[in-house]
Amino acid sequence: MYNLRRFKGFYVGVAMFTMLSSFSYAQPTLKDSPYPADDRVYEHLNVLASVDNARVTGFEGEHKAADYIAQQFEDYDLIIDRQEFPVTAFLDEGSKLIIDSLDGKEIETKNFTYTPATPSEGISADIVFANLGSEEDFTNIDVKGKIALIKRGAYTFYDKVQNAAKAGAIGVIIFNNSEGMISGTLGQISDIPALAIMQEDGEALKAILDKGELIKVCMKIDTQVKDSYSENVIGTLYAQKNARNAKTVIIGAHMDCVDTPGANDNCSGVTGLLELARASQMLKLNYNVKFVAFGAEEIGLVGSQKYVESLSQEEKDNIACMINMDMIGVGETLGIMTATDNSNTYMADLAEKCTKELGYNYDRSVEDRSDHTSFDTVGIPSVHFDYHIDQNYHTDEDSIDKIDSMNVLNVYSVVLNMLRDLEKEMPTDQKDKVIKTMKSFNRFDLGNKSKNGEFYIK
Ligand code: BES
Ligand code: ZN
Numbered sequence: 244m245y246n247l248r249r250f251k252g253f254y255v256g257v258a259m260f261t262m263l264s265s266f267s268y269a270q271p272t273l274k275d276s277p278y279p280a281d282d283r284v285y286e287h288l289n290v291l292a293s294v295d296n297a298r299v300t301g302f303e304g305e306h307k308a309a310d311y312i313a314q315q316f317e318d319y320d321l322i323i324d325r326q327e328f329p330v331t332a333f334l335d336e337g338s339k340l341i342i343d344s345l346d347g348k349e350i351e352t353k354n355f356t357y358t359p360a361t362p363s364e365g366i367s368a369d370i371v372f373a374n375l376g377s378e379e380d381f382t383n384i385d386v387k388g389k390i391a392l393i394k395r396g397a398y399t400f401y402d403k404v405q406n407a408a409k410a411g412a413i414g415v416i417i418f419n420n421s422e423g424m425i426s427g428t429l430g431q432i433s434d435i436p437a438l439a440i441m442q443e444d445g446e447a448l449k450a451i452l453d454k455g456e457l458i459k460v461c462m463k464i465d466t467q468v469k470d471s472y473s474e475n476v477i478g479t480l481y482a483q484k485n486a487r488n489a490k491t492v493i494i495g496a497h498m499d500c501v502d503t504p505g506a507n508d509n510c511s512g513v514t515g516l517l518e519l520a521r522a523s524q525m526l527k528l529n530y531n532v533k534f535v536a537f538g539a540e541e542i543g544l545v546g547s548q549k550y551v552e553s554l555s556q557e558e559k560d561n562i563a564c565m566i567n568m569d570m571i572g573v574g575e576t577l578g579i580m581t582a583t584d585n586s587n588t589y590m591a592d593l594a595e596k597c598t599k600e601l602g603y604n605y606d607r608s609v610e611d612r613s614d615h616t617s618f619d620t621v622g623i624p625s626v627h628f629d630y631h632i633d634q635n636y637h638t639d640e641d642s643i644d645k646i647d648s649m650n651v652l653n654v655y656s657v658v659l660n661m662l663r664d665l666e667k668e669m670p671t672d673q674k675d676k677v678i679k680t681m682k683s684f685n686r687f688d689l690g691n692k693s694k695n696g697e698f699y700i701k
Pocket of ligand 1 (some may be wrong): 508509540541542543544569570610612613629631632633636
């Protein structure tokens with residue numbers, strides 16, 4: 244009995260000590276702290292990346308993603324600006340070329356970007372060799388109602404296809420003039436469907452035609468192509484003081500994807516962007532931050548180019564730097580990259596310093612295949628983060644289950660610390676006066692994670 248009471252007293256003592264210590268080291272709650280939670284990263288991923296073709300440029304998924312991001316920015320009290328621009332939307336679901344005259348043999352194919360689809364049963368017709376597909380090449384042959392077989396070279400894919408269409412062809416097959424498959428774009432919607440095949444297959448078909456034999460094929464192209472629009476969603480967090488004279492920092496991530504769920508490419512970057520937009524609120528920065536979800540990256544960095552083009556010289560001069568996140572959810576080593584070997588390295592150097600401080604694996608290299616390149620081109624110091632090539636890049640396997648939220652949150656930590664450092668360097672007025680507003684804001688390190696998913700400083 245006596246022993247038990249002593250034991251009880253001991254436990255009560257421990258409990259009280261725990262309560263007291265947990266008061267003195269109280270963790271910030273998720274909603275009002277700059278600390279992110281990985282369940283929120285997965286929440287964004289579940290909304291934006293849980294189906295195939297989740298956010299293909301110019302289609303419904305991208306528009307919905309834009310709405311979601313704008314809503315989140317609004318919830319974080321940012322000022323929203325949606326910058327729309329026209330795009331040709333294209334979705335590629337594959338193609339088939341069946342050679343009826345060769346017992347239904349199938350030849351490997353690849354669709355040209357922006358080819359219209361065939362009816363679902365395909366188009367069946369004889370093929371006619373039309374050399375390189377110039378206007379002249381069609382003068383001596385009859386392709387009316389037939390499919391033109393054309394060799395790659397000398398003219399654009401689009402011109403070859405349009406010449407065939409003008410001559411009355413109903414479809415085009417272009418074969419390569421070197422090893423491997425053609426990965427080509429028409430640049431715009433053509434009047435008739437067109438696909439690519441390999442050189443050896445094209446030459447084999449031509450050899451049969453040269454013997455005077457007929458070849459009947461069935462060509463099936465499953466695509467969606469239409470004139471549409473994309474947009475950049477911009478959320479602005481104005482400087483605490485003197486916002487009119489304050490410099491602007493751009494943080495960006497593209498929201499569109501190819502015909503995949505696009506979890507890593509690039510919902511990962513978007514989740515980083517959303518979490519940074521939420522947390523930056525609390526930093527009381529002396530510069531403006533524009534959080535930009537770029538559209539139409541996958542069709543040639545179009546959104547970021549439109550954004551840069553839309554800026555006046557004064558606005559461009561006022562942008563201090565750009566931070567880009569693209570594919571930050573999968574991989575071991577954080578790549579800190581500039582667009583070219585000759586780029587301004589100011590931001591990459593700062594990123595390296597902040598990454599080193601936090602002890603994360605990283606390397607430095609060059610990458611130009613994302614939106615920071617549009618800013619680098621006009622002389623804005625830019626840095627790009629990605630965890631390097633992902634084996635599921637641009638495949639249907641780029642799904643949420645592959646994402647490690649810690650990767651996203653590591654980049655988040657690095658960027659927050661970069662913002663802290665920029666704060667010290669960016670004057671709020673012309674007199675180069677540095678105002679330190681981040682008294683309580685020290686340093687983030689998400690290396691530790693508590694059981695309930697909250698993060699805290701190491
Ligand atoms: N995130 C990728 C680029 C990338 C892939 C960077 C793998 C690092 C590793 C980006 O979204 C993309 O696919 N870009 C296009 C280029 C663009 C100019 C159309 C690409 O690389 O095909
Ligand atoms: Zn990407």
